[in-house]
Amino acid sequence: MGGCIGISRNRNNGTENISGNVTRPNSGSTRKNHPLCHETIRWKSDVPLTEGQLRSKRDEFWDTAPAFEGRKEIWDALRAAAVAAESSDYELAQAILDGANVSVPNGFLTECYDELGARYQVPVYCLSYPINIVKEDSGRDSPAECSEPVDGGTDLVLKLRLSSTCVDVKLPVCSNDSIAMAKKKLQSQEGLEPSRQRWFFGGKLLGDKLRIEEAKVLPGYVVQVIVNNEQTLRADS
Incomplete structure (x- = not known):
């Protein structure tokens, strides 16, 4: 997007030196708004992090930031916008910011x-993966083989909220289904390829090999499904 300049963070203490906080403005101060830039922030962590460590670090920030200062509804909006922007759904991210008057x-x-x-x-580690991320054997991008469950399991219906349409849909699944299998069922129902789906519940990414019953989705609760655009370009790994 024209006029946007990429941000590079390279401080002595790496990610530990970048923390979120809220500062009260000078009286009468006004600032010009700018559309959200459609590009990924590139940065390098001084201490290489695994994907699991990065997710834990993000969860810790989002869970604790509202406790110090600022309005919780704004922090919630920023978290939702960050998730959408990382999946390159900038239109949704912008809509979230506009709706919260951010x-x-x-x-x-x-x-x-x-x-x-x-x-x-918002610290940069909550917005994009570092270029030196350490891939895990069961990383989020590793496709899981879909196999039939050993036990019969229990039939249930998941309530999914799709970022592509902001509409809730109901998906019949089995408690022994893996997330990968559930993604294939969602593909059959909504036409969304599994590679474009990222499922979140309770602020955590649900890995493809995790079974529905292990995700502990409570009745009536919503699973967020971030849908990547077909032409999404992934950040360098």
Whole structure:
């Protein structure tokens, strides 16, 4: 997107030195909003992280940030926008920011302001993977083989919220189905290829090899399904 400049973070303490906080503005200060930049922030962690460690670090930030300062509804909006932007669904991310009246003067979620002028800083590790991420054997991009469950399992219906349409759909599954198998069922029902689907529940990514019963999805709760665009370009690994 024209006018956007990539951000590179290279501080002495790596990711540990980048933390989120809220700063109260000077009285009467106003800042010009900027559309969210359609590009991935490239950065390198001084201490290489596995995908699991990065997810834990992100969860810790999002779970604790609202406890210090700022409005929880704004932090929730920023988290949802960050997830959407990382999957290259910038249209959804922008809609979330606009709906929460959040402005991004530099075009990136690293620095945001609510309508009252309070400043929110999101660390870069919550926005993209480092270029030196350590891949795990059971990484999120590893396709899991779909096999029939050993036991019969229990039939149940999952409530899924698709980022592509912002519509809730109901998906019949078996408790012994893996997430990969459930993705194939969603493909049959909604026409979404499994490679384009990323399932989240309770703020955590559900791996393809995880079984439905292991995800512990409570009745009536919603599983977020982030749908990547067909032409999504993944960040360098």
